[in-house]
Each structure stands twice: as C-alpha cells, then as structure tokens.
Amino acid sequence: MWGQTEVSSGKLKQLWRRRQGLILSLLVLLIVGLALSLFLVFRNHKEDPFKGLPHAYSFLETVSTDNVQLYMMSTSPEDIKLRAAGVPLRQVNAYGINGGFFYQDALLSMAIMNDTPVNGAPKGYGSGWFNAKYARGTLVWDGASRNFSVQVVSSGEELKITDRQHYFAQGGISMNLGHEDLWEAAVTAEHLPYADEKRLRSGMVYDNTGKLWLIVTPTLSTAAEFRSAILQTVPAKGLEGIFLDGDGSSQMNAKEIIVPGDSRSVVQMIAVDGTK
Numbered sequence: 001m002w003g004q005t006e007v008s009s010g011k012l013k014q015l016w017r018r019r020q021g022l023i024l025s026l027l028v029l030l031i032v033g034l035a036l037s038l039f040l041v042f043r044n045h046k047e048d049p050f051k052g053l054p055h056a057y058s059f060l061e062t063v064s065t066d067n068v069q070l071y072m073m074s075t076s077p078e079d080i081k082l083r084a085a086g087v088p089l090r091q092v093n094a095y096g097i098n099g100g101f102f103y104q105d106a107l108l109s110m111a112i113m114n115d116t117p118v119n120g121a122p123k124g125y126g127s128g129w130f131n132a133k134y135a136r137g138t139l140v141w142d143g144a145s146r147n148f149s150v151q152v153v154s155s156g157e158e159l160k161i162t163d164r165q166h167y168f169a170q171g172g173i174s175m176n177l178g179h180e181d182l183w184e185a186a187v188t189a190e191h192l193p194y195a196d197e198k199r200l201r202s203g204m205v206y207d208n209t210g211k212l213w214l215i216v217t218p219t220l221s222t223a224a225e226f227r228s229a230i231l232q233t234v235p236a237k238g239l240e241g242i243f244l245d246g247d248g249s250s251q252m253n254a255k256e257i258i259v260p261g262d263s264r265s266v267v268q269m270i271a272v273d274g275t276k
Contacts, residue, residue, distance in 0.1 A: 050255055053095060056274025057214075059256045064229035068221045071257055072234065073097070073214040073272060077141040077148070080212060081273040082111045082128075082168055084119045088263045089251040092271075097214045098202055098251045098261070099268030100128075100171045100244060101193075107267045108132040109245070110171030112156050115164045118268060122156070128171075128268065129156045136190045137174025137242045139204050141212075142167050148206040150174055150240055152190070170204055170270060172242030175227055177205070183227065192223055192243055200250035200261060201226040201243065204270065208238025214270060216252040216259050244270075 057075040064070070073095065082099065084107075085092055100109020106126025107119040120127030131138065135154045142149070143166035152174060153159060161167045173192040176183035187195050198220035205213040213234055217226055223243065231239065244250075248262030 048255070049090070049258075050093065050095060050253065053093070054274030055095075055255060057095060057254075057272045059254055060235070061257075062229070062233035064225075064232045066221075066225050066228065068217055068219045068225050068229035070229055070233055071216050071218070071252055071254070071259060073252070073254055074211050075214070075272050077143070077168075077206075077210070077212050079272050079274050080141070080168060081271045082113050082118050082170060083269050083271050085266050085269040087265050088260065089253050089266060089269060090258055090260055090263070092253065092269060094269065094271040094273075095253050095255070096269050096271035097204075097216055097253075098245055098249050098266045099270050101132075102126075102245065102249075102267035105267060109136070109268070110138050110153070110156065110169050111268050112159075112167075112169045114166060114168075115156065117156070130154060131171045134189075134191050136171055137186070138169050138171045139206070139242045140167065140169045146210065148210070148212075148240070150242060170242070170244075172204065172244045175203065175205070175230070175241045175243060177227070177231060177239045177241060184224075187223060187243070194247070195223040198222055198225075199247045201246045202250040202252075203230060203241055203243055205230060205234065205239050205241030207234070207236035209236065211236065213241070214252075214272070216250050218250075218259055 056079040057073040060072040062070045107128040111118045111128035117128035135152050137150050140149050144163035173190045174186045201217050203215045248264045251261040252259040
C-alpha cells in the first residue's frame with residue numbers, strides 16, 4: 001500500500017515538474033517574442049527630423065509624359081528665407097531645397113535678402129552678391145510692389161527693386177517658360193552646366209497668382225526634359241523661373257520626402273521659414 005502511494009506521489013511530482021517546465025518555456029517564448037516585436041517596432045520607427053517646424057507649404061508629386069518625376073513645394077514668397085547651409089540639406093533643420101551654384105565654400109550664384117548676401121559681406125567674393133563670370137537669370141521677389149521677375153544680372157547693384165529692405169534675389173539660369181523660341185539660346189548664353197546630359201535637376205518657379213514653387217526631380221533628365229515636365233505638370237498658369245544647381249546638389253527637405261542628391265554639402269539653401 002505504502003509502495004503504491006510512493007509511486008503515485010513520484011509520478012505526480014514528475015508531472016508537476018513537466019508542467020512547470022512547460023509553463024516556464026512558454027513564458028520565455030512570450031518574453032522573447034515581445035522583445036523581438038518591440039525591437040522591430042523601434043527599428044522601423046523613423047523620428048520626424050523636422051518635428052515642430054511650421055508646415056508653411058503644400059506638397060505635390062507629379063510625373064510627366066517623359067516619365068520625369070517632380071517633387072514640388074508651393075509656398076508664399078513671404079515664407080522664403082535664403083540662407084547659408086555648408087552641409088548636406090538633410091542635416092539642416094529646415095524645409096526647402098538647394099540654392100545656386102558654388103565652388104568649395106564660395107557661392108557663385110546671387111542669394112540676397114534685403115540687400116544682404118547670405119554667405120558673406122556685400123560685394124565679397126563667394127558671398128552671394130554676384131552671379132560669378134556671367135550675367136544670369138535671377139528670380140527676384142519685390143516685396144514692396146509684390147511682384148516677381150526674372151532679371152538677367154551679374155551683381156546686386158544691377159537689380160531693379162522698389163525697396164532694398166524688402167526683397168530677395170536668387171540666382172540661377174533663366175528657364176524662359178513663356179518663351180519657347182528663346183530658352184535654348186538663353187541657357188547657352190548663361191552657361192547652364194550639362195544642359196544636354198541626364199542629371200538630377202532643381203528649379204524655382206513662380207505663377208500668376210503670386211505663388212512660388214520649389215521643384216526637384218529625382219529622375220535623371222536633360223534641361224529640356226525637366227523644363228517640359230514643369231510646363232506639363234505644375235498646376236498653375238503664367239509660369240516663369242530659373243534652373244538652380246543640379247546633379248548631386250539637387251536636394252529637398254520636406255515632411256513628405258527627403259531627396260538627398262549624392263549627400264554632398266551645399267553652400268546655400270532656399271528655406272521655407274513659415275515663422276513670419
């Protein structure tokens with residue numbers, strides 16, 4: 001009798017140990033599964049690099065008949081701030097796109113706000129006061145008269161402005177969007193680099209309602225293809241504007257998309273400020 005009881009007790013203890021082992025194994029699996037899930041969630045979570053910035057623009061993505069993809073940020077000229085960068089744009093805590101041409105740390109395209117160049121002293125080399133070497137298309141916002149224009153100039157002194165404390169001027173190359181018979185001769189005269197090669201491209205365009213469009217394509221395209229895509233897909237009339245620096249310098253910071261170009265440092269940025 002006692003022998004049978006001891007045998008039964010031993011079997012119960014073995015069964016209980018097995019159940020404990022099974023429960024412990026299940027708990028371990030649950031903990032491992034939870035830890036893995038949390039790891040994947042945190043790994044895939046992308047912190048918004050522009051968290052807290054005013055979103056003072058509308059975003060649009062289009063594709064032309066030549067399959068040129070455009071990313072566009074439309075905004076008010078009052079929300080534009082021309083500024084120095086000096087790093088890849090994705091390292092700058094601001095929305096916007098790349099600006100004009102540069103060499104090393106010298107800005108070779110005009111970039112002036114209220115008679116102050118963004119990269120140095122007025123009339124200084126590389127400061128943004130000049131379009132170096134050539135008179136080039138410069139997009140000008142005259143804040144006093146509330147008018148846009150593209151002026152082909154070499155330096156800040158040549159700009160036709162109503163109030164020199166209320167304007168900005170961004171240098172580039174004339175697009176002549178309203179003049180099909182002139183644009184090719186203009187880009188030749190203004191020396192647009194690699195116009196006939198397929199490169200990344202950036203541009204700055206205004207319309208007849210006073211809206212400004214900052215445009216970047218991630219598609220390798222010629223100047224003609226990029227210009228045609230703008231005419232086809234920007235949903236506005238009375239367009240005019242300029243080509244900006246391109247290729248690896250074509251970069252965009254938007255909440256919706258980051259276009260890094262080739263991640264090179266750029267000297268100047270056209271930022272959407274939104275704090276005015």
